[in-house]
Amino acid sequence: MALERGTAAAMPEVVVSHSAEETRSLGRRLAEHLVPGDLVAFRGNLGTGKTCMIQGVCEGLQVRDVVNSPTFIIINHYEGRLGERDVPVYHFDLYRLTGAKEELEGIGGPEFFSGDGICLVEWADRAWEQLPSPRWEVDLQHSGEAGRRVSWRWTGALKED
Ligand SMILES: Nc1ncnc2c1ncn2[C@@H]1O[C@H](COP(=O)(O)OP(=O)(O)O)[C@@H](O)[C@H]1O
Numbered sequence: 001m002a003l004e005r006g007t008a009a010a011m012p013e014v015v016v017s018h019s020a021e022e023t024r025s026l027g028r029r030l031a032e033h034l035v036p037g038d039l040v041a042f043r044g045n046l047g048t049g050k051t052c053m054i055q056g057v058c059e060g061l062q063v064r065d066v067v068n069s070p071t072f073i074i075i076n077h078y079e080g081r082l083g084e085r086d087v088p089v090y091h092f093d094l095y096r097l098t099g100a101k102e103e104l105e106g107i108g109g110p111e112f113f114s115g116d117g118i119c120l121v122e123w124a125d126r127a128w129e130q131l132p133s134p135r136w137e138v139d140l141q142h143s144g145e146a147g148r149r150v151s152w153r154w155t156g157a158l159k160e161d
């Protein structure tokens with residue numbers, strides 16, 4: 001995992017999306033900044049668009065599988081591409097975790113996190129302290145009926161491009 005990112009990684013911090021398609025396109029933009037081994041932690045209540053944005057990230061990673069919330073099975077695995085390289089994409093939904101450390105270990109979290117895949121984590125707040133850093137953090141909030149306030153940041157160092 002790269003510890004430093006160019007200033008290009010410092011995208012606008014907060015965007016209001018007015019449609020599901022706009023949220024997907026934010027996901028596609030985020031995908032442009034990902035490198036193998038990255039983890040993106042998504043927080044936000046039910047229906048704020050976590051899965052929707054992840055669908056966009058997966059489009060950007062050329063995933064051909066159908067991308068849905070893996071609520072009941074906790075992890076979905078897709079085949080993605082980054083440039084010329086195949087990259088596994090692991091889509092987590094931690095909604096059902098209660099916060100105990102063993103739970104995340106029980107589903108193999110640490111092995112996925114330390115690998116070369118891209119980890120996209122819904123309900124990341126369920127295991128916030130146990131997720132690796134630096135990482136991407138995305139927060140989504142309702143803002144009117146179809147509006148979503150989306151903010152994201154890279155938590156590691158930024159270097160001058
Ligand atoms: N601006 C928006 N961004 C994302 N989703 C939106 C937006 N406006 C309406 N929606 C709708 O909200 C729902 C979001 O669902 P989903 O992505 O599954 O949320 P979550 O995974 O956070 O529970 C979808 O039905 C989507 O069509």
Ligand SMILES: [Mg+2]
Binds near residue numbers: 050051052069122
């Ligand atoms: Mg979801």
